[in-house]
Structures are given as structure tokens and as C-alpha cells.
Amino acid sequence: MTQKLLAAYAEKTSGTLHLRQRSYRMATSLMSSFRYAWAGVQYAFQTQRNFRIHTAIAVTAIALGSLLRLSPVELAVIILTIAVVMGLELINTALEAVVDLTVGKEYHDLARIAKDCAAGAVLVGATAALAVAAALILPPLVYPVLRTLF
Ligand SMILES: Nc1ncnc2c1ncn2[C@@H]1O[C@H](COP(=O)(O)OP(=O)(O)OP(=O)(O)O)[C@@H](O)[C@H]1O
Known part of the structure; x- marks a missing residue:
């Protein structure tokens, strides 16, 4: 077909x-x-420390969001943010493989730029994810503690 x-x-x-x-x-x-797609996710999990860190943070964020009874929209924003970061990490892993396939162990300025930019994309996504977590998870987590203290 x-x-x-x-x-x-x-x-x-x-x-x-x-x-x-x-x-x-x-x-x-x-x-x-x-x-094949699942094999890619498994590969990233087994070989990329950053992907495992993102997975642990994602599980924690979703668990906290559920425990704190965030609204469905807030939970959806958190899940979407997690998906963006993990998707970027997968693309970063794919790009690293293609660059290595192309230049091997040789140094090349374009290989450096490609890898640095892909890693930069993950950094931008992860920073945004931190901001989202700070905006949605921190207030309901911290306010009760502050109320009991003051
Ligand atoms: N062939 C190459 N030529 C030039 N610079 C390279 C090459 N391979 C790697 N580098 C440089 O080394 C850095 C680290 O390479 P690596 O393959 O670990 O990518 P990485 O994106 O930092 O990895 P990870 O996302 O897994 O932390 C790259 O960001 C790049 O600056």
C-alpha cells in the first residue's frame, strides 16, 4: 500500500x-x-538522564496537581507543558543521533550549532514549564502553610 x-x-x-x-x-x-514510536520513548528514557529527570518531575507535578485539586484546565495546562518539554527532549535526542551519524567523532561548527540549539530549545521549554509550575502549583501549596504560620 x-x-x-x-x-x-x-x-x-x-x-x-x-x-x-x-x-x-x-x-x-x-x-x-x-x-517504533514507543521504542523511541524507551530509548530516550534508558539513555538520556535529562529525559528521566523530566519524567520524574512530570509524575510529581501531575500527582501534586491532583492532590491539590487543581481545576481541569490547570491540570491540562500542566500536562500540555510536560508534553512540550518531553517532546523537545525527544527531538533533541533524535537530532543528536543524526548529527553523530553525519559527522561521527569529527568536530564541526555546524554540528556544535545544531546540538547547542536543540539543547537550547529544551532549556527554553523547561524554563517555561518551571514558570507554569510556579504559577499553578506553588500558590495552593504555599498558602495553607502561610495561613497556619501568620
Ligand atoms: N561533532 C561535534 N562537533 C562540534 N561540537 C560538538 C560535536 N558533538 C558535540 N559537540 C558539542 O558538545 C556538546 C555536548 O554534546 P552532546 O552530544 O552531549 O549534546 P547535548 O545536547 O549537550 O547532550 P544532552 O542533551 O544529552 O545533554 C554539544 O552541545 C556541542 O556544543
Whole structure:
């Protein structure tokens, strides 16, 4: 089916072969797509310390949010923020792999820029996530303590 679609696409684009024809393997079903995607998440969890830290913070934030009875919208914002940060970390991991695949152990300014920018994207996302946590989780966590003290 996929091959037929690619052939149709190649025909439409005046015979130019779709670049994915060069892929070693392609997901042939929705289930296999999910399997490969899950393998990527597992790889990131097993190999990336930052991804494990994000996972631990995510579990803590969701648990705290539920315990503090945050509104559904507030919980949704927290979950969305977590998804953005973890998604960026996965993209960062993918980009590192592609850069390493391309330049190997060689030093290259463009490799440095690509890796630094990808890491920067995670940093921006994680900083925003901290701000979201501070705005939504800190007040209901701290106010009761302050009320008992003063
Ligand atoms: N081939 C390379 N050429 C030039 N600089 C490189 C190269 N590989 C890595 N670097 C530099 O070393 C830094 C660390 O590389 P690494 O592969 O650990 O990426 P990272 O994004 O910092 O990793 P992580 O996100 O897992 O902490 C990069 O941000 C980049 O500045």
C-alpha cells in the first residue's frame, strides 16, 4: 500500500523518487508506527538522564496537581507543558543521533550549532514549564502553610 502511494507520488512529481524510498524500513501499519514510536520513548528514557529527570518531575507535578485539586484546565495546562518539554527532549535526542551519524567523532561548527540549539530549545521549554509550575502549583501549596504560620 505504502509502495503504491509512493509510486503514485513519484508519478505526480514527474518521476522524481520520493526520498523515503531510501529508508531501510518503513512502518507498514498503524500498530507498527506506535511500536517504533514507543521504542523511541524507551530509548530516550534508558539513555538520556535529562529525559528521566523530566519524567520524574512530570509524575510529581501531575500527582501534586491532583492532590491539590487543581481545576481541569490547570491540570491540562500542566500536562500540555510536560508534553512540550518531553517532546523537545525527544527531538533533541533524535537530532543528536543524526548529527553523530553525519559527522561521527569529527568536530564541526555546524554540528556544535545544531546540538547547542536543540539543547537550547529544551532549556527554553523547561524554563517555561518551571514558570507554569510556579504559577499553578506553588500558590495552593504555599498558602495553607502561610495561613497556619501568620
Ligand atoms: N561533532 C561535534 N562537533 C562540534 N561540537 C560538538 C560535536 N558533538 C558535540 N559537540 C558539542 O558538545 C556538546 C555536548 O554534546 P552532546 O552530544 O552531549 O549534546 P547535548 O545536547 O549537550 O547532550 P544532552 O542533551 O544529552 O545533554 C554539544 O552541545 C556541542 O556544543
